[in-house]
Amino acid sequence: MSRAAKATRRYPVVESKPDFAAIEAGVLEGWERGGIFQASVDQHPAGAGEYVFYDGPPFANGLPHFGHLLTGYVKDIVPRYQTMRGRRVERRFGWDCHGLPVEMETEKALGISGQKKIVEYGIDRFNAHCRASIGKYTGEWERYVRGQARWVDFKNDYKTMDLSFMESVMWAFAELYRKGLVYESYRVMPYSWAAETPVSNFETRLDDSYRERQDPAITVRLELEPRDGDETKTSILVWTTTPWTLPSNLAVAVGPEIDYAVLELDGERLIVGAAARGNYEKELAGAREVGLVKGAELVGRTYRPLFAYFADRDAFRVLAGDFVDTEEGTGVVHMAPGFGEDDQRVCAENGIEVVCPVDEQGRFTAEVPDWQGLNVLEANKPIIAELKRRGVLVRHDTIVHNYPHCWRTDQPLIYRALSSWYVKVTAVRDRMVELNQEIAWIPEHIRDGQFGKWLEGARDWSISRNRFWGSPLPIWRSDDPAYPRIDVYGSLDELERDFGVRLDDLHRPAVDSLTRKNPDDPTGKSTMRRVEDVLDCWFESGSMPYAQVHYPFENKDWFESHFPGDFVSEYVAQTRGWFYTMMVLSTALFDRPPFKNAICHGVVVDENGKKLSKRLRNYPDPEEVFATVGSDALRWYLCSSPVLRGGDLRVDREGKGIAEMVRLVINPIWNAYSFFCLYANADGIEAEPRTDATGTLDRYILAKLRALVEDVQRDMDGYDIAGACASVRSFLDALNNWSIRRSRPRFWKTEHDQDKREAYDTLYTVLCLLCRVAAPLLPLMTEAIYQGLTNEKSVHLTAWPNADELPADPELVADMDLVRAISSVALGLREDKRLRIRLPLAGLTVAGADAARVAPFAELLRDELNVKDVRTETDLHAFGDFDLKLNARALGPRVGKRMKELLAAARGGDWKRTDDGIRVADLDLEPGEYELAFVPKAESQGSAIQAVPGAEVAVVLDVRLTPALEQEGLARDAVRLIQIARKQAGLHVSDRIRLRITANDESQQAVGAHADWVREQTLAESLSFEAPSGYVHEAELAGATAAIGVEKV
């Protein structure tokens, strides 16, 4: 046989529907064996061309979920792309080691809880346990990160508990202090009494921290001190959901612009927000309205204290508050400045001092002797009972509301005044707002929306935590207020200078043991001791850009020339978290933004828009997805979706949407590859990269490929990953469903001629380049394909393709796309007439001004549409008429108000051709202001006519049948059945066969008349109408059963 070369097999034997997950696993192994990741980084030198990527440190506890995977994919795609663009992109993984989560877990593991117990247990042992627990989840993280094919440097990672990291954090703190940006203050903060620590803004917002809780909601009356002229006892009604704060009540607030009704009931006057009156229908039944006053008129009045504990204070006044509303409660807000942020602020503005009779564990102190030692939440009940006994309780309800809980201990938080250290964010706020303008946010609205607005409203940041496992506050203070002194340290050297000790661990308790005599105390009795608090761990993650390189103690030049970083990506809520803390510290320390580009992606939710929850199992298991449909399909699913534009992404429970990506993207690209391998192996051809093929199909797909490279490059440079996915997908369609499909005969023809060679070389070139372009988006599949095609080490070690090396041919692309449109219309006409495509038709005429453009493709159209003859005809008038279509966009600005009238005229046919164009009504049109749309005549003389949308061309199909055409159609039907038989018999596409057919006379005559052609099409060495042998396939042909026997030669 002529295909002797079949023996050589240069390309893998590729299954058409392989186990993609297994292929991916193989690629992952290969990468590890070959050290490909490291090689991809190392191939570009460090220095000026570096692309700086900041990987935000996740908490080193808890397992990753779909949201993390999405972030991970984004964090992988961009660095892979930049690497291919020639940049060195290091990807150090970071671990956030400190903070409450670790401490709480350790408390649980040790079976101890509370500050006292920890101190008793020993801070050194406690912290040693914290340190040891850090490694617990790292294994799982690494497994997920590996499974998603994300390239990350775990070996050269950084940890926030490393000495070098902590020293940089210490430096940053001292630097802020020296700039006057750190101060201590006594303030109300969210506080976890169970964990005995204040909680940062951010921590109150972590998943599930807001939860429904049932609380009492009580309304009490406060008796106003009489004013001159008051005869009747007057009370004001206040509402609260925290009765335990009433003993600390020092004021009430009203809205100055809000209307308050003065009601008379049973001889007493009651004041309540006019709009809130409806909330108390029962209690106020029978009340008579005797007046209506603005809140402002009430401001300044005083009332009798509800409890005696603080009755000696200068307080108990009605104040104005801008936060008061009448939606809930009475429109009058009770103020306990020790337990509410608004309360504290408004009271401070009015000279009312804070009282805070609650201890660290949330129990009343001796200042409230009646309930001393009782947890405040448990004190609600007896307090309400007391109020009832005294007859001041107007109403007692319970309400179910969203209330913040300590995310570690699960106990409700309280708000409580305490002493804390602050970063004076307000001092750099305006500058942050300015620097933020230099950051490119994706999506864009984040810049002036969610992030920008948050910056504008930035408040000072509480950074001290009364805990154990964290970076120490590097503040030493005199223990005798008579001789005050504060020292803040910014390095190990400075500590060594003053304390004579070189620490190799900055954690407590070692750092606490550093003390010295207070130099400012002539008596020599007082001692400098460290302020015991540790830093908020968000201060550490915000310090990551410089702390990970131990700036300024090491890498000084590098950092200063590589800051801000190029790229970060996290989910949108990090505008309050990591993005924000980086911004604060970067602005305060360096007067620069911390990064140049940021992708804020949205949240992955379930099919009903609910949060993903492990407990509800409302999402597919990621590892299961890796193992079945594969990581690349998941990557594509997540990264081609609107979640990258900041919206939500709904994932159905079974992961059908993910599996769909296999069908839409993975399969098509794999099919193109397997097609190539199948025929190249059969032909024994080794293809060469080249871009100079002459055939129109080749030039077409090469030009499309050039556009693809340009498009994806543009998309990726703009961090539009979803756009890049869309570009790749539309290219795949042109490749598979036009270029390859139309080229098939070129691959399976017998002659090894120039055309065949070009077909192989072009397809090979296109596939190789497609792999490179799609490599960041489908790193595993493109790797498998690229290696199969080239035997090279890795597609990820190649450079980004240069579009200029591919031929540009916009005209050809436009013409070919017109050919595709014409085909589409012609196939539509066939369907209208119920003329199957295997039935040849006599002819097709392409008529109109654009017809000349498709003349070179007549052969292609003939084959695609199965017609005997394709003609082009520039004159359309024989086939129909034209409608005038005005281009409103072009014409509108010129004619303005007349537009409507002209549109009506054009539609109504009130127009004519003039010597040099078109005149509608009395107006001459300029070129570009109109189009002529062809309207075909009703069909005549056996023709079907249809205009092609978007072009000045119409398709005229000859629908007249002849016996010869019908016979040929029948022969084609027979060939189709023979091909099915071949496939069912399990034959290879290049196997030769003996063919035996029995069918009705009509069919046998048809096959006989085209015997040569049938044999050629089916690789049959012989054809006879005998009783079939070998594999026999029975099917209907020309209304009777035909039996087809194929037998391998």
Add this chain to the structure above:
RNA sequence: GGGCCUGUAGCUCAGUUGGUUAGAGCGUCCGCCUGAUAAGCGGGAGGUCAAAGGUUCAAAUCCUUUCAGGCCCA
């Protein structure tokens, strides 16, 4: 209460600086095609572009208000 985002086909979403008859994928129905692709192609049905008002010759697009959902802040 405030800020930001979203609301377009049964579902998921596009829709450029306003421009004529609002698109794609999935699903569905009908048909076609197949020597890689249990795949592909063509077509049909399916929309008061959340609602109302305004600006304009012209509004899914701009403005105002309202409604619904999400995120965040209070």
